[in-house]
Amino acid sequence: MSRPLVVVLDDSQNVARASADWSPVEARADLRILSEAFASEEAVAAALADAEIIIPMRERTVFTASLLDRLPRLKLLATTGPRTSTLDIAACTARGIVVTNTGGSQVGAATSELAFALILASARGLGRADAAMHQGGWHEGVPLGEVVAGKRLGIVGLGKLGQRVARYAKAFDMEVVAWSQNLTDETAAAAGVRRVEKTELFATSDVISLHLVLSERTRGIVGEAELRAMKPGACLVNTARGPLVAERPFLERLQAGSIRAALDVYDKEPLPADHPLRGLPNVVLTPHLGYSAAPVFAEYYGESVENVVAFLDGNPIRVVNPEVLAG
Template sequence: MTKIAVLDDWQGIARQSADWSKLEARAEVVFFDEAFADEDAAAAGLAEFDILLSMRERTPMPRSLIQRLPKLAMLGITGAANPSLDVAACTERGIAVCNTVGYGSGAFATAELALGLLIAAARGIPQGDAGIRQGEFQHGVPVGISLAGKTLGLIGLGRLGARMARYGEALDMTILAWSQNLTAETAQEAGAELVSKDELLEGSDAISLHLVLSPRSRGIIGAADIARMKPGAILINTSRGPLVDEAALIAAVTAGRIVAALDVFDREPLPADHPLRTAPNTVLTPHLGYGVAETWAVFYPQSVENAVSFLDGKPLRVINPEVLAAG
């Protein structure tokens, strides 16, 4: 019988987000709600599966892992592309890669979370919540700042960065923006002022990152950049952990120079003994950005549809169509 693995269902939301009955009538469907410890564990756990339905980049799929999955015939990804997947390796093996299209009404969920992290960090909301639950009231809660009249710096002003600019405007913040390809006209259309990277770092009370991770953007916020930030400034990252030099960030929050509000990390899930878990001056969420009910209502039904169509011999949304031609 065909075996299908639904990977990385960390919140246990996959089964209720789609109708799996058509698939389960034709295949054994196994839901994985824990991350694999490493590539060896992934290879051992997935060796008997014919179809993998993955969730974004949670389980990396490099060539070295693809080559260790002898039965794999189709791999489903969520979103248009998956940077952690070696599509070329799949193509060489004759493995069809099928994606999903759109996010539904959850398209701006990550920007909404960035706004939440900004306000949580500015007002000490996590400390206030924890204190009340421990029998305290205001003791130990840092004095917050009002965001009205402050400056929000946006590194990256695409779809999500532009939405964050609108949120900043609604809070009566001044909006600065920078990225390597940003023009003054595009910044102005989003309600922001284009400035240099150094001007943004030095002039912003809060900085939010909205970039795709690539060789060019990896480490775009390094130790020298963090040193340029205002004392007490808030750094928000809902994009990808490796955009920021993690060691420099940990040093800065430990020293009390800045506050970090993070939804993403260099390694996910964040290891139990990771220093960020106990670092002061931080607000941490477990990569919740895009993960809302409206997104799952697109990702999982389309994933089921992709797998059923593949089993029917009529693959949908194939991003390496040369596999079909070769077949």
């Protein structure tokens, strides 16, 4: 009897193997770990044609209904993290595919810490300073930095992550204001910040940090009007999702040197090698590292191993679509 094939996807940092003990899976199945991003749905289908169990890394590969139709052997999608916006769960259920998830107890801290690290990196020109030092230089080409104490941080989206960043900012003596579509004065006050209107936030903040979930309601929520309202030299920090910001006017403002940015997420990921963002000195870039921290991946992959073994035992756990088990 042939052994099932388990495929781990999108291990772009080559850390999956060391993040968990895979021996319980390898005792029962063949394990394949893939690191490269896929160029197309056709490439995904070809690479995963024989897979019965797939472990995606959150939202790096999109699983549409059409892709699932091209994976007839697939029985389990063991997703990492508690939720994902790039998996058609209804289509999985209709095709009898079990979907499981994992916890993400450290994701909020990891992403919020990176957001504030980007604020400081942009303020002090750390990207250019680091590059100069590695190239044998010293102060040449490194701009004078700013001090964040006393500056205004505008938070767009005052959920759990936004509230964490607000606490960090207040510890650095920043003034903090916030706005989102449903934010009330009372909720903002309970988080120790002041709610302002969107127009005021963009026009008066020295740093703006985005912490919204991407949806049709929030796509492009930072548009040309908001970008043009930003103060000269103000910094837009995005560790949420790239499409929250309208890309064309954003690039125009950055290329003109009117504003700064510190970005961890992009419209297209991985960011193309020739993308204009890569050549701008007023932009700090990181390759979507928000949740990419050792304790997060230990939880993701450790619980994924448990999910796969439980499924192979016929007793799946952490099932997102339990109705599929009744079929």
